[in-house]
Amino acid sequence: MANFLFSNTDTVKLAEKYGTPLYVVSEDIIVERCNEIKRDFTERHKNTMAVYASKAFLTKEMARIIKREGLGMDVVSGGELYTAIKVDFPMEKIVFHGNNKTLNEIEMAVKHNVGRIVVDNFYELDLLGKVAKKYKKKANILFRITPGVDSHTHKYIRTGQIDSKFGIPLNENIIHKAILKAMELEYVELKGFHFHIGSQLQENETHVKAIKIIASLMNEVKNDIGFITKELNTGGGYGIHYNGNEHRKPLRYFTDAIMEELEKECEKYNLERPKVIIEPGRWIVGEAGITLYTIGSIKNIPGIRTYVGIDGGMPDNPRPSLYNAKYEALVANKMDEEPKNIVTVAGKCCESGDILIWDLKVPYIESGDILAVLSTGAYNYSMASNYNRIPRPAVVMVSNGKDRLIVKRETYDDIIKNEI
Structure with missing residues (x-):
């Protein structure tokens, strides 16, 4: 299967190497x-x-x-x-x-x-x-x-x-x-x-x-x-x-x-x-950044909607909730498959408003697939939060097929380090 390349870098391999959610900047x-x-x-x-x-x-x-x-x-x-x-x-x-x-x-x-x-x-x-x-x-x-x-x-x-x-x-x-x-x-x-x-x-x-x-x-x-x-x-x-x-x-x-x-x-x-x-x-x-997520739950409500849960959402991208911002995305590990299905991408926060993308066309998807959301370079990392005590993602810089870590992934200890 063909994988999504960003700055000539295999995004599926980036997800395997650094984990998800993951900010990737070109x-x-x-x-x-x-x-x-x-x-x-x-x-x-x-x-x-x-x-x-x-x-x-x-x-x-x-x-x-x-x-x-x-x-x-x-x-x-x-x-x-x-x-x-x-x-x-x-x-x-x-x-x-x-x-x-x-x-x-x-x-x-x-x-x-x-x-x-x-x-x-x-x-x-x-x-x-x-x-x-x-x-x-x-x-x-x-x-x-x-x-x-x-x-x-x-x-x-x-x-x-x-x-x-x-x-x-x-x-x-x-x-x-x-x-x-x-x-x-x-x-x-x-x-x-x-x-x-x-x-x-x-x-x-x-x-x-x-x-x-x-x-x-x-x-x-x-x-x-x-x-x-x-x-x-x-x-x-x-x-x-x-x-x-x-x-x-x-x-x-x-x-x-x-x-x-x-x-x-x-x-x-x-x-x-x-x-x-x-x-x-x-x-x-803005267009120099993407965010990678791993798909988890897939919930079909017959005749209404299919919700696809990802391992991030509002804490790493609050813009859909703030501005009704709209994004495009693709399934990074299935680039050669035709998008025939429509799903709604839901974040993992305890908020009904934590919806990243409504009505996204995708190929047949399974838990464990990698979703790449495009144009997330601006106002995503900079506006990220620890809502629901979710650690902020790592940031990786890529250039012509090479990658380097520029911000470490937060840990649970990072979240509580200033607390008394």
């Missing part, structure tokens, strides 16, 4: 995406930078790969920043996000000379001003703003609308006040602005709309306040293929539209085009 695909970013964005357009949105998937090994490939990294917590620090990631290439950074996180960022801190609100601006002054270190910042653009994606992953928990609203009384306040702080230097529209976007129209709004803001604050925008971070959110008609578009579909619109708007307002930063995360790593 270094080959990650490098392909990084090369496309360099070819079609940073080398194609002058005065640009690309940073990997590490919240999608971050381990020490992933940070090392991003460092080696020459991209920067976007972090959103002290833990993500600490991971970067532990692999000697260049701090000048770090962009630190977050809508409620703690004092400890801000101090960590300032002390380690993080390249850019994206300030979300007045509270954080005050705190950062005090910390930077305390350590006598200049903090370069961008203001995160909400452009008021509503993206066509799940409501939980929209971020650019007016009613968002992120960013400073484009109300003249608020944004002008924030800019003036930043310009007064001795150890803070405002470089420009950041926006993020949303995640898993399939069209570029919302990015283009946001550019028009931001360009108008850049012109307004130049004329009214005298502030010159030197940098503009346009976020990420570029979609990938999960199932059906969703498809990953070339990076240029988004970035060319962004750059063309920005050049046009800057020419209209007689502005110098600022440095442009992008933050792809899912686009780099």
Whole structure:
């Protein structure tokens, strides 16, 4: 029987070697995406930078790969920043996000000379001003703003609308006040602005709309306040293929539209085009990951449904429960058999909502078969939990037929190690 190969690696043998559930990540695909970013964005357009949105998937090994490939990294917590620090990631290439950074996180960022801190609100601006002054270190910042653009994606992953928990609203009384306040702080230097529209976007129209709004803001604050925008971070959110008609578009579909619109708007307002930063995360790593499971129980309810139980589920992939995310999967050890049956893949948690895939077409399946769920590289490992006291899976990196363990499988002792 034919087995499923991923990055030229036999996934059934991976399951036998490392056990299941198992996250498998392709270094080959990650490098392909990084090369496309360099070819079609940073080398194609002058005065640009690309940073990997590490919240999608971050381990020490992933940070090392991003460092080696020459991209920067976007972090959103002290833990993500600490991971970067532990692999000697260049701090000048770090962009630190977050809508409620703690004092400890801000101090960590300032002390380690993080390249850019994206300030979300007045509270954080005050705190950062005090910390930077305390350590006598200049903090370069961008203001995160909400452009008021509503993206066509799940409501939980929209971020650019007016009613968002992120960013400073484009109300003249608020944004002008924030800019003036930043310009007064001795150890803070405002470089420009950041926006993020949303995640898993399939069209570029919302990015283009946001550019028009931001360009108008850049012109307004130049004329009214005298502030010159030197940098503009346009976020990420570029979609990938999960199932059906969703498809990953070339990076240029988004970035060319962004750059063309920005050049046009800057020419209209007689502005110098600022440095442009992008933050792809899912686009780099989403399709670079799969998850392997072993099929256990097979429960047929005549005339209604067949449930296929796997040895993982909600703890290693909460996205179907959170966002109604849909995935494609295949039976890794029966690639040469025709899928004639329809089953529903159920996780092992004590939750009716722990359903990984509804109505999946499969060949004749048996207990012990290996199920490979595709496009699980982003927001699966990073959002995993120990719900029902289930240990988190191991993570294996593969490249051209070779495999290496990058995260050990958790044990029951790992789960209770901090308990008293």
